[in-house]
Amino acid sequence: MGTVLYFHFSKGIALDYLTNDPAAIAKLPVYIGVLSQFGIFFWASAIAICLFSSLLINNKKHKAFIIASALISMLLGFDDVFMFHESVFPSLGIHQKIVFLCYAILLMVYGLKFVKVLLRTDYLLFVFSVFWFGVSLLVDNFIHSSSPYITKLLEDGAKFIGITSWVFYFARTCKQMLERETLKST
Numbered sequence: 001m002g003t004v005l006y007f008h009f010s011k012g013i014a015l016d017y018l019t020n021d022p023a024a025i026a027k028l029p030v031y032i033g034v035l036s037q038f039g040i041f042f043w044a045s046a047i048a049i050c051l052f053s054s055l056l057i058n059n060k061k062h063k064a065f066i067i068a069s070a071l072i073s074m075l076l077g078f079d080d081v082f083m084f085h086e087s088v089f090p091s092l093g094i095h096q097k098i099v100f101l102c103y104a105i106l107l108m109v110y111g112l113k114f115v116k117v118l119l120r121t122d123y124l125l126f127v128f129s130v131f132w133f134g135v136s137l138l139v140d141n142f143i144h145s146s147s148p149y150i151t152k153l154l155e156d157g158a159k160f161i162g163i164t165s166w167v168f169y170f171a172r173t174c175k176q177m178l179e180r181e182t183l184k185s186t
Helices: 002-011 015-019 033-055 058-081 084-091 095-115 113-119 122-142 146-183
Strands: none
Touching: 002 015, 033 058, 033 146, 058 084, 058 095, 058 113, 058 146, 084 095, 095 113, 095 122, 113 122, 122 146
């Protein structure tokens, strides 16, 4: 609430613009952005699964991996909700491609730091997820079909597959890590 009040008083943004549902404010049908909304639910699920699991996991490497995964999920989820790469950073003079490059570097550093942990998981599901995010980015930046239906379905569909694969990967990985720790303790 503090953030909401800050933006209301310091930036003069109407309080209902900060608290109400965007579709209600714009007087749009409730189905507007339904795929995007489900994607946001999945981002939130990945974050919650990782944060909760990090409280239960004792292995330091696994705990660090899960916390880093929660933070990356949070960054990507916030980017999805608040359109950091499309609106926020470009309004600050930072081109969208620079933002994507930074995200790619972050994922590479993450992958290198946790390669041993990743390889002990069902990492192909993680690779599958990252692949679909890549497809979404390629379609968004390089494929300009004469049919917006094709490009939007490819871009947003690929992103949605990436997000759902991401949450399933972390749900499965956290479950396996917790099961291993339970077996070791008995």
